[in-house]
Amino acid sequence: MSAVPGEEALYALFRSLVDEATASPQSAEALRAEAVDANATLVQDLVQFRNIGVPxxxxxxxxxxxxxxxxxxxxRTAMGKANIFxxxxxxxxxxxxxxDATGEPLTGEHGHTLTFPAGSLPPVKGFWSVTLYNEHHFFHRDELQRYSLGTKNKGLRYGDDGSLTLYAGARPPADKELPNWLPAPPGPFxxxxxxxxxxxxxxxxxxxPPAVRRTSD
Structure with a gap:
């Protein structure tokens, strides 16, 4: 693989590490140990959205x-680890x-709401969606097979004032709000x-986007 322009020195560094690992089993083991440590102490933290991007x-x-x-x-590493694409x-x-709005972790043990005031839905020419993921950034299996809500959900319930409130939690909200519910795992999401x-x-x-607020214990 040829180097991307401007990254020649970086490519050369990695090639030297590969050459050293090939020539020395001790160096190979040391590099493997460092890679495992970096994954545990740095890369894993990047799965948490609060640790990446712009606050x-x-x-x-x-x-x-x-x-x-x-x-x-x-x-680049964060997006590859947390988002794939x-x-x-x-x-x-x-x-x-x-x-949530107070800085507490989102967890299905509590109910949460996300309310878009009238006229304040995400501004798009295409469509928008809010998706719920478990702590590993995979879909949470649920009986409704519902993993996101947004433009494509025609049955969403709007308030009399035109606002839209979405609900997230392991326990369902009142029956009338079920169309706006994202089922969550009992733990972090x-x-x-x-x-x-x-x-x-x-x-x-x-x-x-508006605040996500805890509504129940």
């Missing part, structure tokens, strides 16, 4: 260089959350708001 109000975070990381190797910012705006083909207000930070 926003109410303990949300985002990133603005998806698929165009350049020399931002930490963000991301589009460029002009294609999709991503907003991440694993803490994360919310992931995607805005596809975002309007300028989503790209420049003018429109930010």
């Amino acid at each position: 926003l109000d109410h303990h949300w975070s985002t990133q603005r260089n998806g698929a165009a990381f350049g020399g931002d190797y930490l963000s 991301v589009n460029t910012p002009t294609e999709t705006t991503y907003l991440y959350k694993d803490q 994360s919310l992931y708001l995607r805005a596809y083909w975002p309007e300028p207000a989503a790209l420049d930070g003018t429109r930010r």
